[in-house]
Amino acid sequence: MQGFAGFMWLLSMALIIFSGFALIDAATRREDAYRAADKQTKPFWLIILAIAFVVNLIFNILSFLPIIGLIATIVYMVDVRPALRGLPGGGRARRGGSSSDGPYGPYNGGR
Numbered sequence: 001m002q003g004f005a006g007f008m009w010l011l012s013m014a015l016i017i018f019s020g021f022a023l024i025d026a027a028t029r030r031e032d033a034y035r036a037a038d039k040q041t042k043p044f045w046l047i048i049l050a051i052a053f054v055v056n057l058i059f060n061i062l063s064f065l066p067i068i069g070l071i072a073t074i075v076y077m078v079d080v081r082p083a084l085r086g087l088p089g090g091g092r093a094r095r096g097g098s099s100s101d102g103p104y105g106p107y108n109g110g111r
Helices: 002-028 031-036 042-058 065-087
Strands: none
Touching: 002 031, 002 065, 031 042, 031 065, 042 065
């Protein structure tokens, strides 16, 4: 019985890490990338993934709530995340760059 409890603890930790990674990934994406990928809004996914993360922390993995949270996390990781990564820039916030940079690169004044 102790082996089963250890396995369930490892499975629970893996589920917490998986949902935490999805939550952090969703938080680092640009909001306009969600609209460009024709997916639900960023606040929607942040709320869903935060609820899934908290449910995984609180409830036992054998309950049905963590399973619902796992399904939401899998939907984000399999459907939304690849669509966001397929956008130019990967849907990530831009760091650095010039003020003359446009969506297709730097603006050079028509030269």
